[in-house]
Amino acid sequence: MARVVVDVMLKPEILDPQGQAVQRALPRLGFAGITDVRQGKRFELEVDGPVDDAALARIREMAETFLANTVIEDFNVKVES
Amino acid sequence: MARVVVDVMLKPEILDPQGQAVQRALPRLGFAGITDVRQGKRFELEVDGPVDDAALARIREMAETFLANTVIEDFNVKVES
Amino acid sequence: MTARIGVVTFPGSLDDHDTRRAVRAAGAEAVPLWHRDKDLKQVDAVVLPGGFSYGDYLRAGAISRFSPVMGTIIEQAKAGMPVLGICNGFQVLTEAHLLPGAMLRNTALHFVCRDQKLTVESAGTAWTADYTAGQEISIPLKNIDGRYTADERTLDELEAEGRVVFRYATAGPAAEGYGNPNGSLRDIAGVTNEAGNVVGLMPHPEHAVESLIGTGRTDGLAFFTSVLNRLVTA
Amino acid sequence: MTLDTVKHAEQTPDAGQPWKELGLKEDEYQRIRDILGRRPTGAELAMYSVMWSEHCSYKSSKVHLRQFGEKAPRTDALLVGIGENAGVVDVGQGYAVTFKIESHNHPSYIEPYQGAATGVGGIVRDILAMGARPVAVMDPLRFGAADHPDTKRVLPGVVAGVGGYGNCLGLPNIGGEVVFDPCYQGNPLVNALCVGVMKHEDIHLAKASGVGNKVVLYGARTGGDGIGGVSVLASETFEASGPSRRPAVQVGDPFQEKLLIECTLEIFREKLVAGIQDLGGAGLSCATSELASAGSGGMRIELDTVPLRDSSLSPEEILMSESQERMCAIVEPDKVDRFLEICEKWDVIATVIGEVTEGSRLEIHWHGEQIVDVPPRSVAHEGPTYHRPYERPSWQDELQADDAGALPRPVSGEELRAQVLRLVGSPNQASKAWVTDQYDRFVQGNTVLAQPEDSGVIRIDPETGLGVAVATDGNGRYAKLDPYTGAQLALAEAYRNVAATGARPLAVSDCLNFGSPEDPAVMWQFAEATRGLADGCLALGTPVTGGNVSLYNQTGDTAIHPTPVVAVLGVIDDVSRRTPMAFAGQGQLIYLLGETREEFGGSAWSQVVHGHLGGLPPAVDLEREKLLAEILISASRDGMIDAAHDLSDGGLIQAVTESCLRGGLGARLVVPDGLSAFTFLFSESAGRAIVAVPRSEELRFTDMCGARGLPAARIGVVDGDAIDVQGEFSLPLAELRSAHEETIPALLG
Ligand SMILES: Nc1ncnc2c1ncn2[C@@H]1O[C@H](COP(=O)(O)OP(=O)(O)O)[C@@H](O)[C@H]1O
């Protein structure tokens, strides 16, 4: 059993009010020195069987067609060690 | 300028309705072999200045008190290379 | 014989019942359609209603878009059948790429429920023929993922082709329902496809068909009469 | 660890048991041993401890709650009374309405979003379990000081949770309250109400009868949620990190609940259910023991058939789990297949976990071994009863002697004007639109009136226009000054709010939020408030149909203000006759109904201008409330008034401001003879309302008031774009609007 992680973030040019709200709150909470915050999603997939190239290709397709909406989001697939 | 990533996931014993909805949809979309899906949040923080131990400790505190509610969530802080 | 207008129920649809009522109020026959059925029961047009299909988990509309009924609707829409997506239905239509763009979390990050002023930008679609371009209407709006987004090129194209159907009217006080409620680019509240048969919008015309209920206005009825007139004269 | 079976318990009578950690007292543990004639198994101990907790057994409160039954007014309207999941009221035309209010205070402090969300989820399942379609929700909320930093954490989370869950279920939110007071700083109050509608013949009860009938568990899988939440968290001391290794807070899944609602309603429509119970506090322990206890026979459960989210759960944990979005139904064997088919249609997991048996025991098995064998009544209905000592606190006299009437009053028109602006812009009196605009009030297409109207009005029959109205009210400041009167004032206000919209009040539900019952002063407040509410309901003819008690709302030794929240349900035969609050008719006459006295104890004015709480709350006259209600209802029915708004906290000027802003029209007011402008504007005397009367109706209306003996004073006219108090001051609506509407967004936005 292996874990594959898919990170989905809004594209850089898209406004991210959630990240901004976090960033704006930080100084109030006494945390300085953070110049930007972006908030995205993290999916942890438990995969049955080996995570070979074929499996990864399938997961990439899944991320592209389903987990992310590529009109607004970028994604990244990685195998967790 | 460095990037620190904070991943926030629901604790394993806590219900994750979003992850479940994704998992249940996968077979219908023709993706087999995924036995579990958990969905969490990913925060990308741009840090001004060096990410030394002190900075990391502060970010950990921020994650603990603000980015995550540790009653229901776990978090993980890592420096992106 | 009157027109048959299908209203889809996905798991988590909320306004299917009201939408059927609005369809009947306009004089058409309302036909319930179930997400698991590919069969559209010979309807002449389809409405995808508001709600939180699949809880809006993952992204609003992302899971419903893959339901069996959507397979048929996508085919039929491309063949010219009138399809209207309201709120969650609009989100489904963008996820299904029947309409351009995507919907994001409102800039204020809250759910917003209000009586919203809109400007009708195009009366040239299947669903807006009974309005006149430039007309101001007021119908309820309620969403949390209603920020319409597309890249600049797409937006320019939509404008150039007259495919922006509704805009949030901003020339008045917030207390009267003016203003862009969710940060939608170029104040866009609704768009159509090239052929003008598929329309999506965030506000809820089906909640504005009875004088006693909700806001007490009936500005939404013309959606349903528009499509009905087109179908019976066609 | 070996399984603690019944047999094992018999063989090891002296094994030590963690009864104390589970919140049981020594005598309670001994009683369990006496009932069973042996030591309980671990699973039995879990069930008893959770079911005998304050939260589930009402052990401190039930001796007082009995009055609601003993003093219940005679009424034909009550179809199901206290004791079921919710009371059911006959509203005519074959329809029945059920409603209930509940608290989710403690979880909402720890995790505001999920605490509030699951609070809504829980009350909705109660209503569903009665056989009704849920049609609306309301949310009376109380927070610490508006400008306290923690309020910024708690309030937005709670509001997002109430909205996130209710909006996703498709239930219009039609009213509630938002109150700020430092006394709620560490104990916010999150109360949630749900209303449901059904036909008389669709009423379902929570009982398991019919030997051989199947017990079906359906909805979400069972996980390790909220274990220890009920017995440890909701009673005794309140700590975020309880002794349990399992989470005390649950995450709600509104989508699952929406499916559960649709699936259950379809199951009801096909008449497939002999008894039904929702799973809330105490989970399966509660559902199985209550179903069996209310039924005729026994019940046998195979606990290992329960679908789990976490396979490591022990049988004790499964019994105590408070996983949300689950229901338990009793189904005749030949209907089980169809039942499961409907569940499958809605993607709802359903499992037969047991059956109704002969005899009178609740027996639970785990992989073939018996781990529970108890008389179900002893678990569900025969828990301990405490007669806790209570005593009027020593400080009460001093508090009441500190008369708010002695506070310095504004002397000039200019000062009055400034204080009016401060009042209507203070957090408690300001517009709550920032909150309520996060709630869907339109969904289901039957909302006739919603916040900020006096009561929410929902149409239940589109053919005839039959509708129901619900309002909730509570004023902890009044109740602190005098809990008996405070409870009656809450009742009177909710009653008046319902009547103001034109509906006839029928029944009451209540949520009693108090401090620790172990404090005799708190217990006295509780005793007085329940006595006041029971007496008040008798006088008004509106029975209490159910409710909820939340105790231990305190930080250290300091309790919250005693806060009885009262919901009143009314019926309106034709919703087209409803009376809105907005002044919308230029030139209409404004009448003040009722009597205005020098009453400032606990008032908004005393709080906002002087930071003062002392004296006596306004006097209550329930006969007057009845008369006022009759007038408001008749006037609505006969079309004599176009607007009505009840007077409560903030007094007349608050009400006039709200009616003017809502309608976008101003008012010219004249201070009636015999009153000072100050008293006229700020007094909080009960039993009053303002109405807008079209000139053509004036004679008819004043004749009616005169004939029935209700004081009605013409105090002005709807006109212009300012509130003008003759000879005193003028305030443009624009200025009032910004004072009233910008406060909450500025604090939270
Ligand atoms: N949390 C809330 N949820 C829904 N409605 C609310 C909430 N808080 C206040 N309201 C609504 O706002 C209006 C004004 O509230 P309030 O001043 O407390 O009313 P009243 O004093 O008449 O009881 C009412 O319609 C009330 O139902």
Ligand SMILES: [Mg+2]
């Ligand atoms: Mg009121």
